[in-house]
Amino acid sequence: MNILVTGANGQLGTELRNVSAGVPDRYIFTDVTSVPGVDTVYLDITNRDAVRLICDSEQVDVIVNCAAYTNVDKAEDDLQMADLLNHLAPGILAGVAAERGAHLIHISTDYVFQGDIALPCREDWPVHPNGVYGATKLQGEQAVQESGCSWQIFRTAWLYSPYGKNFVKTMRQLTAERPALKVVFDQVGSPTYAWDLARLICQVISGRKMDKGGIYHFSNEGVCSWFDFACAIRDLSGNTCDIRPCHSDEFPSKVRRPHFSVLDKTKVKETFGVQVPHWYESLKKCIDRL
Ligand SMILES: NC(=O)c1ccc[n+]([C@@H]2O[C@H](COP(=O)([O-])OP(=O)(O)OC[C@H]3O[C@@H](n4cnc5c(N)ncnc54)[C@H](OP(=O)(O)O)[C@@H]3O)[C@@H](O)[C@H]2O)c1
Numbered sequence: 084m085n086i087l088v089t090g091a092n093g094q095l096g097t098e099l100r101n102v103s104a105g106v107p108d109r110y111i112f113t114d115v116t117s118v119p120g121v122d123t124v125y126l127d128i129t130n131r132d133a134v135r136l137i138c139d140s141e142q143v144d145v146i147v148n149c150a151a152y153t154n155v156d157k158a159e160d161d162l163q164m165a166d167l168l169n170h171l172a173p174g175i176l177a178g179v180a181a182e183r184g185a186h187l188i189h190i191s192t193d194y195v196f197q198g199d200i201a202l203p204c205r206e207d208w209p210v211h212p213n214g215v216y217g218a219t220k221l222q223g224e225q226a227v228q229e230s231g232c233s234w235q236i237f238r239t240a241w242l243y244s245p246y247g248k249n250f251v252k253t254m255r256q257l258t259a260e261r262p263a264l265k266v267v268f269d270q271v272g273s274p275t276y277a278w279d280l281a282r283l284i285c286q287v288i289s290g291r292k293m294d295k296g297g298i299y300h301f302s303n304e305g306v307c308s309w310f311d312f313a314c315a316i317r318d319l320s321g322n323t324c325d326i327r328p329c330h331s332d333e334f335p336s337k338v339r340r341p342h343f344s345v346l347d348k349t350k351v352k353e354t355f356g357v358q359v360p361h362w363y364e365s366l367k368k369c370i371d372r373l
Pocket residue numbers: 089090091092093094095096113114115116126127128129148149150151152153168190191192193220238239240241242243247
C-alpha cells in the first residue's frame with residue numbers, strides 16, 4: 084500500500100516516520116517545511132490540484148493528515164489561516180480521498196470539548212469548542228465526515244515528542260535554567276507521547292484495520308495536572324527547580340483552556356486491541372531520547 088503523510092516534519096509526522104521505518108508499506112512523507120537531511124516531498128495541503136496530482140502519481144491508498152495549525156493562542160488572531168489549515172484543507176484531502184477510493188486518517192483534538200465535566204470524554208459526547216483552534220478543528224472533522232470518503236479521526240491531547248516545540252521540552256529547559264517557577268494545577272488531562280500515537284496509526288494501517296471507521300480518542304493512560312506533569316519532567320531530567328502550583332488566571336490568555344480534558348480510550352482499546360502505556364512510562368522514554 085502507498086501511504087501519503089502530510090505535515091510529516093511536525094511532531095506526529097516525524098514519529099510516524101520513525102515507527103514506520105522497515106514496514107512493508109510504502110510511506111511518502113510530505114510537508115511545506117523542510118528539515119536538513121530529512122527526505123521530504125513538498126506538499127501544501129491547501130492546494131487541491133497538488134494533492135490530487137501527488138495522490139494520482141503515487142497511487143495513494145491511505146492519507147494520514149498530520150498537518151494542522153496548532154498554535155492555539157495565535158489562532159485567535161489568525162482565524163483565516165486556522166480555518167484554511169484545520170477546516171478547509173482536511174476537506175480537500177477527504178475530497179481527493181473520496182474521488183480515488185482512498186482512506187483518510189485525520190487527527191483532531193480534545194479542544195472540540197468544553198472541558199467542564201470531570202469525567203473522561205467519550206467520542207459521542209456533545210462538542211463545544213472554546214476558541215478558534217477548537218472550532219476550526221471541529222469543522223475539519225465535519226468536513227471529513229461529510230466528504231463521502233472512508234475515514235478515521237483520532238482525537239488526541241497534550242501531544243509531545245523530542246521534536247518541535249512542546250511542554251516537555253519547554254519545562255525541561257526552564258527547570259534547568261530557573262530556581263523557581265509556577266505551573267497551573269487547575270487544568271487536568273492526559274499527556275500523549277507522539278510516538279505512541281504514531282505507533283497506533285501505523286498498527287491500524289499495517290493490520291489493515293481501516294474498515295473500522297469512526298472517531299477514536301487516544302492519549303496515554305493516567306491523569307495529571309500540568310503542575311504534576313512539570314514536576315515529573317523536572318525530576319526525570321535531573322533538575323531541581325522549585326515548581327509551585329498556581330491557578331490558570333495567573334496566566335491570562337485569550338483562549339479558555341479545558342479544565343478537565345481526559346479522553347476516554349475504551350473504544351480505541353477495544354476496537355484495535357492495543358495496550359496504552361501510562362503517561363509516566365512514556366514520558367521517561369521521551370526524556371531518555373532528549
Ligand atoms: N500539539 C498538541 O498538543 C496537539 C494536541 C491535540 C491535538 N493535536 C493535533 O495533532 C496533530 C499533529 O500535531 P503536531 O503537534 O504534530 O503538529 P505540528 O508539530 O505543528 O506539525 C504540523 C506540521 O504541518 C505543517 N504544515 C503547516 N501548514 C501546512 C500546509 N499548508 N501543508 C502541509 N503541511 C503544513 C507544519 O509546518 P510549519 O511548522 O512550517 O507550520 C508542521 O510541519 C494536529 O492535527 C493537531 O491539531 C495536537
